[in-house]
Amino acid sequence: MINDTFLVSITTFVYFFSAFVFLISYIFKKKSAEKIALVSTVAGMAIHTAALICRWIHSYQMGIGHAPLSNFYESMVFFSWSLVFIYLVTRKQDTNNLGGILATFFSFLILAYTTLSPNVDCQIQPLIPALQSNWLTSHVITCFFAYACFAIAFGLSILYLLKRTKSKKGIIALLPDAAVLDEATYNMISLGFVLLTLGIITGAAWAENAWGRYWGWDPKETWSLITWLIYGAFLHARITKGWKGIRMSLVSILGFTAVIFTYLGVNYILSGLHSYL
């Protein structure tokens, strides 16, 4: 059996290459570079998917079979997979390959950290009984898809702020209109919001089966609600009040901070029932 961590290392390089070529195609507006970047992204995705499948099969060979979504290493690998996946699915709405640059670059960063950091244990571990649930699998998948949308929206918001504050110079001048960035951020956040809603619902269904209650206000649950409320406020402000601009990009950045806190902060700073991830 091929070693899945080796495949993940290859993927890391492929995504780096994709991000680089996307950047070139963006700066020099070259269609041919865009094609190369796209092919490379799809190839990276294929290797990445193969890594997930290998790991899955491997866990069955070890007699502790479960989907590779159960510890910190696996969740990081899946998070980066989700980023590229969401990008490929929403590619039609992408402008100037900005989504492509952001998705592949973030994926590269996450994978590089995951593979290089000594703090991330890449062993396949057995699952305690509470985690053996299809609801949990759906929960993890939908949540990470949502996080991927929010990560891309976060990147777009940063670019928006750059564009608005120092629009005249260098590479930033190449960015599309602020209004286009604003619209792209909104699209990503609406998709992310629906996915996060699904994620919270499947999570509640899991909690109901495993612990006999939908909602127990444990820190992880509460932080996912906080994230949901921030993005909910974003959508209402934008749709019904027509709020746009710097204010909205700051809310998007605040929302992503809450995402990071839900994902990492709760485990490392607060403690709770979810402390396995």
Next chain:
Amino acid sequence: MYKKLYNLFSSTRLTIFLFFAIAATSILGTLIQQGLPIERYEQIYSQRVFSVMGFFDIFDMYHSWWFTLLLVLLSINIIACTLRQIPRIIRLTSSGKNPTDDEIFAASRTIKTWHSNRDIEALELQATKILTSLAKTPVHTKKDNTEYFFAEKGKTSRWGMILVHVSVLFILAGGMIGMIWGYSGQIILVEGESADTFSLFSGKGTKELGFDIICNHFSVDFYKTGMPKRYKTDLTIVDQGKEVMTGAITVNHPLHYKGLKFCQATYGIADTSSFQVAAENTVTGEKTVLTLDKMKKKPLPNSEIYFAVAKLLPDYKGRGPGVLGVLIEPDKAHDIFWIFKDKQTQRGAFAFRLKDYDKAYYTGIQVSKNPGTPFVRAGFIFMITGFILSLFFTHTRIWLRIRDTQKGHEISVVANASKNQKAFKEKIQGLAGRFQGDEF
């Protein structure tokens, strides 16, 4: 006054405020651990801080009066907002009812107007064709020599957002109902035991089940690492002398009976375990095997010393099973030490070794009743349905009018979509262009 209040409660300004207020205050409860015994907080905080926090129920803030108030305000906000939105949606979805409204064809809304000299039957046929290609049954009306066509698709998608908003009400209502009328607790059973009551969490006493629950069998499988893989309780429920249900519960697979839910929560080693400990008097060479129940002392032979087993660990730091032994000597403090299978532990004149033990597990079953569950579940389904309706479907409408003017038949087209307005108008413009060029 009434109007003002209604405006406030149906405003999204209030929604945004409430969202941020709920988010911000929720953070507090994740920083201060919730639901500890009240004495703990008294130790941590000074008297002043403690009494202020107590007033605001900070130690159980998600059930406090003010947090509940925020949720109630949000519910009122949603109700008011939905009531305000419904007339608008009814208006938007009933445009087919007045097909001869000329206002619709105001110049600012028309996406294409042109003149044609072809005969009216051919134009009618084409108009019907074009509209049928977009929606199934176009409405064709004639009034004063003017022809009106209308077609629409995806009307229900307009209700998607209403459904999402209403679903939140269901979930909040379900949560409230659960908070008020729900309860939960735990039953601890050893194989063969039965129970007709359970102890409520948060120390509120016990409650009658109204039937008997029997633990027939409990089993647990382990991974090679010693981590539990699966544990399972086989249960029988006996109601008024009749066996009404037999089944198994495992983690993530609960059982339901009479509105109560039984979840496999924990397991552990029961006090009914018995142990065989070999004790050797290293002075006299005398050997005995003591058979002990947990926490029941027995005298060591030919001495005034008593021995008892206080605790069993199935795996003591990777050394295999270990029991905590206690030596009780007159006028002396108790001596407490670990005893293992692989090696003797020497204490005074005696050397102890764990020979065997007969381990009995207990199973911890969580019992809960939540009458809010159907509401929450309905809310979840509505929310997902609402999102699907509004995300994957679009309400599109097309109006077409043919009227006589001096320049011939004037044809005007108006189009509207609930999403991606621009793309839809471009598409219709293209179709109308083909109509005009007689290519359709």
